[in-house]
Amino acid sequence: MTATIETSAAVRRSAELEELIRLRPARFRVLTGDRPTGALHLGHYFGTLHNRVRLQRLGVELLVIIADYQVLTDRDVADRLDVHVRDLVLDYLAVGIDPQRATIFTHSAVAALNQLLLPFLSLVSVSELSRNPTVKDEIAHSRQAAVSGLMFTYPAHQAADILFCKANLVPIGQDQLPHLELTRTIARRFNDRYGALLPEPDALLSPAPLLLGTDGSKMSKSRGNAISLSATADETARLIRGAKTDSQRHISYAPEARPEVASLVLMAALCTGRDPHEVAETIGSGGAAALKRTVTDAVNDFLAPLRTRRAALAADPGYLRGILREGNERANALAETTLDEVRSAMGTRY
Structure with a gap:
């Protein structure tokens, strides 16, 4: 019952946000992205990609993370990672994401982002991490011989992905609401403990159409x-x-x-x-x-x-590398600024 109420509230809030985006798109910074584990497909396009392009065209600032570190949460080896990263960039550009207006970057290239994980982990308990539905589902479908410690940091790491750039809007499906709530919890606890610094990002829910795979199961x-x-x-x-x-x-x-x-x-x-x-x-x-x-x-x-x-x-791999290089530079600048502010708030600037 509680989950239904929370979902209904999120749906109402999303409708309000859509109106605010229409009126004042520059108020919003969106963080979204994908793990580079394989080719993007039609389900991804109609589920998320076309919405990213829509938000960009409306004038919303868009940051797209290629979460290469997170590939290791549910598998022992990050196989063909460089190829998958390149293919993601190709797909993003092909569907209409404009690298002059959006920041496309890789998780592993932004060191300051990953440094935020430690203070954020101090703000959540082991039980909160272990009962997160995302973690439970990933563990159930894990490709690893044994579940790694990285799996349990997954929600906090995603919180760092969102909060390093102070994103205030995250397009997600209803199944991801518990994860975003943990991000909001981390931001709120940090602000209560060290002073108001981090936004509590809102969920932007979109009715993603359900396309099954050609075998009748979930498209994957x-x-x-x-x-x-x-x-x-x-x-x-x-x-x-x-x-x-x-x-x-x-x-x-x-x-x-x-x-x-x-x-x-x-x-x-x-x-x-x-x-x-x-x-x-x-x-x-x-x-x-x-x-x-x-x-x-x-x-x-x-x-x-x-x-x-x-x-x-x-046909122009140098151009693709340049897109990532510029995106990584922009993301690093944002992350360094936020990390410096976090250190100042915590009294760890020596």
């Missing part, structure tokens, strides 16, 4: 069931041809009764800007084959300009 980088933004037209067609549907010939949009079919219909609708019920009605009794043809055409048409931009960007 690691399950081979996702249509990545970097996929070719032929790869996309092959994945959609193999997508799970059901035995009913008539196509309808019924997410609860026919989740796999509904996800494919929704995918086509999102890519064409149409209502999913309209898409389903157009296909009608055409069956799964017609549905998959419709989805394939819609996805490939939607991704075509993105693929063109991505290919052009990939």
Whole structure:
């Protein structure tokens, strides 16, 4: 019951924030990002990436963290990390994130950010960290032979990611509300103990559409069931041809009764800007084959300009390195300022 009340309050607050963003976007600084664990896919695009571009276009300051250190929270080795980082930068630029208006940076390159972890850890208990839903879920799905100590610092480390730049807005899904609440708790406790310095960031909830993977389960980088933004037209067609549907010939949009079919219909609708019920009605009794043809055409048409931009960007690796270098420099400047203020507040400037 309490969780429902908290979620309802967050939804109301998000609606208020959207109006404030429309009126005064320069008041807001957003921190968002991804772990470099594999290719971003359509679920990422419609879930988060397009919202980042929207906020940027509205005039909100955007910081995008590539959380390379956090790859190690649930796996023993950070495999092909350099390739995944490069691919994230490519995807960000291809979807429309403007490096002249946004700061794209890597976690490991900002030493002052990571130094904030120690004082922040002193403000939370072991029990608070261990009962965090994010930690519980990551432990349950961990790829490590044994859970590392880094896993338990995960929520505090993410708090440092948000607070080092004094972000006051974090776009998240409802499942991430408990984590952001811990960030707010850390900021509040620091301010109570050492003086008002850190903002308590708000959650910006957006109704992210649920796109299933081609096997009917959660779309995931690691399950081979996702249509990545970097996929070719032929790869996309092959994945959609193999997508799970059901035995009913008539196509309808019924997410609860026919989740796999509904996800494919929704995918086509999102890519064409149409209502999913309209898409389903157009296909009608055409069956799964017609549905998959419709989805394939819609996805490939939607991704075509993105693929063109991505290919052009990939041909200039020096430009990509420059984007990260400049982003890391900007992030370091912010982190050094905040760390200096934290040291001053704590009396540790010697």
